[in-house]
Amino acid sequence: STSLPEYFVVPSSLADQDLKLYSYSFIGRRMPLWSWNHPNGSALVRMANIKDVLQQRRIDQRICNAITRSHPLRSDVYKSDLDKCLPNIQEIQAAHIKLKQLCVNEPFEETEEKWLSSLESTRWLEYIR
Numbered sequence: 303s304t305s306l307p308e309y310f311v312v313p314s315s316l317a318d319q320d321l322k323l324y325s326y327s328f329i330g331r332r333m334p335l336w337s338w339n340h341p342n343g344s345a346l347v348r349m350a351n352i353k354d355v356l357q358q359r360r361i362d363q364r365i366c367n368a369i370t371r372s373h374p375l376r377s378d379v380y381k382s383d384l385d386k387c388l389p390n391i392q393e394i395q396a397a398h399i400k401l402k403q404l405c406v407n408e409p410f411e412e413t414e415e416k417w418l419s420s421l422e423s424t425r426w427l428e429y430i431r
Contacts, residue, residue: 305332306332310333311336312334312368315372316364316365327353327361328350329353335348335349343374351385366381394429397425398426400425401421401424401426404421
């Protein structure tokens, strides 16, 4: 993948051949990327969706098992589909544009309450929270 760094961390139990084979299954060939590590052994791993729904469970299970084996306490993987609970980049950009318009174009002479409700309607504060 051209969007991944040249070097990145992967579980040692995944062979290079497996990584190359699995990479074709991910959208944009974006393999799981170990993004952050906590001293207690917890880690944040990001990965793109798997293209082939039929292969998704097998590949997902293989990668999650490899991550579990790499954890010092062998803790299970907790997965969260951020596409369902976070805004996408277009929503964030639209909120930012609305915020800029509000700050530049809206006279603050109006009541503070109306301005604050307009600010809330941009959803910018919600997104950056």
